[in-house]
Amino acid sequence: MTPDLPQRLVVLAEVAAAGSLTGAARRLGGVPSAISHHLAVLERMLGVTLLRRLGRGVVLTPIGEELAARGRAIAREVEAAGAAVREGEAPRGHLRLGMPAGIADALVVPLLARFLDAHPGLTVEAVAHDGLADLAADQLAAAFRVGSVQDGPFVGRRLHIGSDTFVAALARLPPTAAPRDLVGLPFISVVQGPSDVETHHGF
Secondary structure, X not given: OOOOHHXXXXXXXXXXXXXXXXXXXXHHOOOHHHHHHHHHHHHHHHOOOOEEEEOOEEEEOHHHHHHHHHHHHHHHHHHHHHHHHHHHHOOXXXXXXXXXXXXXXXXXXXXXXXXXXXXXXXXXXXXEEOOOOOOOOOOOOEEOOOOOOOOXXXXXXXXXXXXXXXXXXXXXXXXXXOHHHHOOOEEEEEOOOOOOEEEEEOO
């Protein structure tokens, strides 16, 4: 079989679908002269007449119709092969993702919903924790962390830069005139460690 025969049969199928060389050229993103050349070569290769011109359009002969049907079948097979390749390249599998409990519901889970919509071949198990996740011990594919990341056998990527917010319960504060007046007052901070929240007394 001539290597370019399938391609020329697909062109013939497009001509049959469009009803004209101009329409087929538009569908294929080419020019009518190129379509005409394909058909002329195909007729010489096969020794048959594939179509007849009728006004501004064309009418396929019986053998032309038969070969156009084969061209449509080839086009479907090519499209199916492309779809199979794309499906094979799509990510698949199950992911366990660790994340601090404080940001799981508000930040991470909504992002995961959009992520799963874009990658239907994946499933995700969200593992919320109060301390630092151990990727190996917890069998996590990845983990979200708040704050600095220590060196380790993993790859870290910054996703967001946040800012600290300092708030106070004014009703419980004694009169203060300067920052030094805050020394000795109890405060609560969020840290990375065995517990996300620690209570302190004094700065």
